[in-house]
Every structure is written in structure tokens, then in C-alpha cells.
Amino acid sequence: MDMTATRFVAEAMNATPALEITGIHKNFETFSALRDVNLSVRPGEMLCFLGPSGCGKTTLLRIIAGLETQSSGRIVQHGRDISWLPADKRDYGIVFQSYALFPNLSIADNVGYGLVNGKMRKAEVRARVAELLTLVGLPTSGAKYPSQLSGGQQQRVALARALATHPGLLLLDEPLSALDALERIRLRSEIRRLQKQVGITTIMVTHDQEEALSMADRIVVMNHGVIEQVGTPLEIYERPATPFVADFIGKVNVLRGQALGGKRFRVGDMEFECEASGSFAPGQEVSLYLRPEDRVAEHLGPDTPHRLDALVTKVEFLGSMCIAEVTAGALHGQSLGLHFSLNQMHDLDIREGQRIDIALRAQRIRVFPPKAAQS
């Protein structure tokens, strides 16, 4: 980590929020797109709005940009109330899914588009454009036109243009979804590197959980116009706050069980002590959420808890990884999908019709109200 990044992380610990969003509502004629959204963005962080399409993430971004008007609520940027300011009075740079590069202007003119207006001298503009093009790795493309670049290159130009005027906030609206799979992965780390290097507070909208998990400092998971959870990628993955988050991020097995009081729960013949999202009365029906990788398959001893004798009913091959579907009498016939690496498949001889000996990582299980009762 270089000096700038360290400085910004340090700043993030105690500085005033870069953006404070309070009680944002957005109602359209027939439905409400956002309901009571509250959020505070730390200086220098990379924040991702993640959720399925129609969850309100893009609407929230456009409200922050002043391209859409909230029905009520407040937005404060670095202590300045921008709630009702038009877009051109706010301080941000933006990159759209379509990049919106001006097709008739050269790359250099695109990048310098906002600078020329700022009464900068020509030589200064030229120097800044060159600096930005170098920053995004396209130092020699200034004279070309957008149609002469690949999608990924156009994306970088859009990024350079958004950064040119030194904005205090960078907004990225699904910036990678128009690219092919390989380019997308390459640009993920590129954008992240740039963002850290420049140290700019960034909000990115995406529906791709992998993108969010790999790029963000923190993720805001949204669904149906409300924020479900805010947290670091690890927090969101390991300790989902709601069944929606558990379902939406990664794969998860849902088992039916009963509460036994306190932190104890039963599934079939097995009993677990695990983290619960609320308190459940003894005897109450619950759903237990277990990730496919939360199992132990090797070095099992006689005192390993939660051991399970399971029958492999199906194997799905996914490359370096396989999902084995297993059922166990101890779970009263409920089935589980479990991850194994290809090597483990060979070493443990996991095949359809084979019995295997595994143990579940009970402390990783999350408990929620029964699935049918969730809205």
C-alpha cells in the first residue's frame, strides 16, 4: 500500500463523512423506489451499491448526482447541503454504463472537455490530459476517436474524463457491465488501483456480486428500495443480516429446523449452537443458512462435532470446483449442496452413490425466521 492510500485510510477513521444521506424517499406514481435510505460514505472509500435490478440502486446514484429528484430526504457532501442543488452545482465525476463518450471528439478532447470550460490555459489543459491518459494507461491514444478504441479502453477514457476536474466524488453506474467477461475482470483491479492511487471517494452501482465483493471497501446491499445491510465484503458474506443478503450473496443451503431456546437449534437429529438474527422461542420453526463450503471433510476425529454420514446423490462439475449434493438420515432427508475442490473429489473419492463422512461448521450457520414466513 502506498503513502496516499495509507493517508486516506487513516483519514477515513475519524474524518467527517464525505457524503451523508438521510431519510431519502423516492416515490414514483405507482410505486416507491426508495424508502427511508440512510447512509454515510467515508472519505476515500470505495462503496458499492449492490442489488437485483429494480432494487433502487441506480435511482439512489442518480439522486446523489442530481439527475433525479428525491421525494424527501437530505444529502450533505462534506458539510454542504446539496439536497436540492441541480447537477451542475454539485461536485462529482460520473461514468455511465454506456460511457457516453462524445463520438465526434478525439480522446484528448473528451478527457479535456470539462477543463476547457474552467478557464485553464491551453498548455495546462494539454498537460493535464496527458497526465490523465497516462494514469489510465492510454498515453498514446489522445488523437484517436472513441470508435477506434475497444470497450475497455473507452471505459478508461470515460474514467479519465470524470477525474479530470478533480471532483470530490466519483460515481460509477454499472461501469463494467457492457464489457466481455475477460475485460471485466481485468478492469476491476484497474479501477480499484486507480481509485486507491487517486484516493477519491467512489460509489459504484453494480448487480454483480463478484464485482462488489472483489472491489469494494464496503457494500450496501439493497432490495425493494431499502438497504438490507451495509458492511465490508467479508462481513456481508460471513454474517448476512437478512435472509435476502444470505441468498443474494454467494450460494447457501437452507435447512428447516426448530429453536430449542437460547442459541440452540435442531435440524433432524442434529443439534447446533449458532448465531441467530433474533431471539426465537423454543419450538419455533426456523431456517438455518449454511454455505456450501462450511463443511469439514478431512482429518475428522472421534470428537469432531456435528459429524454426518451422507449419501452423494448428484455431482455437478464446475471446473476447479464441484458441487456435491448429499442427503443424510440425520437431517431427516434434507439435502445439502457442498463445495469440494477437484482434488478433494479425487482424494475423498466423491462420486454419485458413494457415502461420505463429513462434519458441518455449526458456528458459521445463520438462523432466520422460517423461509415461508419471510416476505
Add this chain to the structure above:
Amino acid sequence: MSATLASAGAPVFGRAQRMRWSRDDLIARAMLLVVMGLLLTFLIAPLFSILVSAVQDKQGRFVGLAHFATYFQTPSLLRAAWNSVWVASAVVLISVPTAFVCAYALTRTSLPAPFKATVRLIALIPLLAPSLLSAISFVQWFGNQGALKFLLGGASIYGAPGIIVSEVYNTFPHALMILVTALSLADGRLYEAATALRTPGWRQFLTVTLPSCKYGLISACTVVFTYVVSDFGAPKVIGGNFNVLSVDVYKQVVGQLNFSMGAVVGMLLLVPSIVSFAIDYTVRRKIKAQLTARSVPYVPRPRRVADTLLALFCVLVCGILLAIVGMALFTSVIQLWPYDLQFTLHHYRYVLFESDMAAAYTNSLQVALYTAVFGSLTVFVGAYLIEKTRNLGWMRRSMHLMAVLSMAVPGLVLGLGYVMFFNHPANPLNSLYQTMTILVVSMIVHYYTSSHLTAVTALQQIDNEFEAVSASLKVPLFKTFVRVTMPVCLPAILEIGRYFFVVSMASLSCAIFLYTPETILASVAIMHLDQAGDVGPAAAMASLIVLTSVSVSILYSLGTRVLLARTQAWRRPRRG
């Protein structure tokens, strides 16, 4: 976690707040109001004046539907309405099937491409000529001294037959263009499926081809019908004593100065237009929906007999089209048909320099030029405001409706509305009346719709976020408009300009109520020359219009090619 989620129970603001206006919002709103005001003043208000005068007597007293009652009790007037309807129907029945066969030959056969291009080019010639030209030519071919009069065997071309054949000529390219579009949307997979099911060719035609261009056929029928009902030139020249609605409006207003009755007929003239406009509008949306569907283009396979027959048919049609425009050109360079066939440029000299209407040609050039320049600017700015700004949603929607509606108003009705509205002594815009300006304005309004749709299509093809990006970069809206939007849409803007030039060069119905001896236009002059029996000079003037429009179109395509090559380097695709 507590730091990230601010207090959830934060107070919701009681009073409804609104976004503050930026300077760009202000400018966009102001411009929107200006364009809206223009459309209200020059489209809606004149139409409203017609409505008002239809229910008033000469002293301006309200008389309710009395004029309508009189109208419906006058057999001669009613007959004109009936005549308009059946003549228009007859034209539809001839023009649309003929155009369909040609369109089919152009799209569904493997005839050589140069042949198809030539046919298409010849078929579009009638668009460049005033509607009077075909009537004059038909008179020359089949009239009292006509070269082929003997073919009619004693029957007369004057009246319904003449109107019908002239209008078939005039409407042919309109129908052809619509049907070519409809037929080129074929989905090849349907034909492959039909062939795989061993469906014979004629059944494929009935069950696949016809249904797929159903909307195109309906659209072509309504367009042709409306054209004929509202056209004024051909019936005036070749109609003889055969009365139709459009000539009736003219007679009532110019002949008898009966404005109220003129207004009543004008309103009646509006009915078929509005009805077919409504049909056409709904149908066009469906065509658009068909266009976006995923389909595999149809590749025609050679069928020797059918292709030959279709090619022969096209040759025949083109021959007739050329014979008609050719007769006008021929008439314009000979002494006197059919007695003295010696070559002369006298007629041209006469209409350009000697007659009392010598100003007509240059007037027309001026009007066409101004219409092209101001029309394309107004239309483009208007379409931009509708498509790319975000404020005043209801106003943008009603503006779009008005822009599309202008097509449904026949030129005669619009002109009549202008007379009633701008000639009114209380109107502060009264000074516009009898000027060149009002002619230009009427042309822009009359031909607003197609230009507007061209501009909208072009604007919809460019990225929707340019305005948002420039706002985030603090670049004013108008600067992005001038630096990006206009250059990107330049081909469309030039095309709109060319269209405005060509149509206003040939337009008659719009100007017939609005010209003065000083501002007389070429098309009006043709009408007067023809009435006075000066067929040679009339043909010379008509030929001048065609030649001008042809040269402008050629210049346009050469000019745009050079211009685009120079300014649109960015359109060239990626190298390597």
C-alpha cells in the same frame, strides 16, 4: 456499524421541496416555451380560427351550426364531398396495388441491384414535381389536342378520370416508399419454416408475405387517400367541372369570399385527414415494434419467370412515369403543341423575365431556401428539447403531439386558417400577413411532421447521458449541443434541410391563400398560366421546379459526401 447507518428515524421533510433551477434548466425551459409558443401561434390558433368562423356569420355573430346545415342542404356542395371520397378511393385502388408490385420487385426478387436502384430513382421523380405537373402532362397526352386522345374513344380526360390518373402518378412514390419499408422487414425464418412444411409459393405469399406487410398496406392506403382528398393542384387543372372538396374551399373563399362556408368545407376536409392520421399513427407504432423484433433477413432466390414478369412490370411503370414528366419537359421546349413542334426556349424566357409573374421562380427559390434553413433549425432544436431535456414533461408531450399533428392538417386548411387568423385586424401579428415570412412559416409548419420524426430518430440514436455528463463537468448545455449533438446529427439535419427545400419548392396548397402579386410562388404561377391557356410557360415553370429540385438533390448528395468526409472522420470504424 452504528456510524454507517445514520439514525433511521430522521424526520421526513414536511413541505414538498423542489430542485433548484440551474441556468441550463432555465434556458431549456425558456426555449421550450418559445417553440411551444410558435406551434401554438402558427398551428393551433389558425385552426381554431377556422372553427370560430365556421360558427359565425359575416358580422361575427354566433350562428351555431347554421352553416353546416346550409352545407348539407346544398346538393352541389354535398356532391363535392362524395366526389372527393370516391375519387380518392379509386386512386387508392390503383396506386397501392401498383406500388405493391413494384415494391415487391424491389425487395423480394434477385433482380440486379443497378436495375433496382434505377427503378427506385425514377419512381421518386413525382416527389420533386408540383402536383400540377402530372395534370398538365395528362392534358397534353389525352386532352382535347392530346397525342393519344384516340385511345379514349370519345371519352374525355377532364373530370374524374383525369384527376384519378394524375393523382395515381402523384401518390405512387409515397405508397412505394412505405411498402418498400414494410416488405424489407421480412423474416427469413418464416419462409424457411414454410418451405420446410412444403407450403407452395402462392400460399407462402398469402399466409406469410401479405400478413407481414399488413400495416404497411394500411399505412400506404391512408397516406394516399389523405393526399388525394387534400390535393388542390391536379383537380384545378384537369378537373373541369368536376367538383371536389379542395377546389370547393378555394371557390368559396377566393371566388365568392364566403369565408364561413370556406371554413365549413375546410373543417370537412380535416375529417378524413384526422381519421387517416389516427389510423396511420397507430399502425406506424406497430411497424416500429416489428422492426425491433429479432429476425433473420430474407434473402430472395432467383425465380426466372416471376422475376422477368416483375421486371417487365417495373419497366412499364417507369416508362409511364418518364412519359409524364417527359411530356412536361417536351411541352416546355416546343412552340405550341401539337401544331408547331419546333424547339424554343421562349417559354422559359417568358416565365423568368417577361410575364407579370416573373418574380415567381426567384420567390420560390427564396422561400425554399429560408424554409430549409429556418425549418431544419427549428425542427432540430424542438426535437432536441423534447428528447433530451428532462423538465416540463407534460409540455414536452403535448409539443410532440402538435409536431406530429401538423401532418394531419391539409395545406389548404392551414392556409385558410392563416388567412382568418393573421388577416384579423385585431391580431398583433397582422403585419406578417402578405409577406414572404408567412409563406415560409406556413411551409415549415405544414411539413413539420416528417422532419420532426427524422430529427427524433437521429437524436434517439445518440447516447442519452451526454447532458448528464456535461452537467457533471460543469459545461453549459448549449455548448454540448453545439459541440457534440449538432455535429453528430449533421447528416439528419442536412437531410431535413433538403426535404424542406424540395417540398416547399413544389408546394401549392399551402400558398394558394397566402401569396400576393409580389410574393407569388412558382407553383401558383403554374396554376395561373395554365388557367390562362399558357400551357407552354406553365410546363416551363413546372420543369424549372423539377430541374431545380433534382439539381439541389444532386448537389446535396455530393455536398454532404464531401462535408461528411471532412468533418466526420470519427465515423470511420476502428482500424485493423
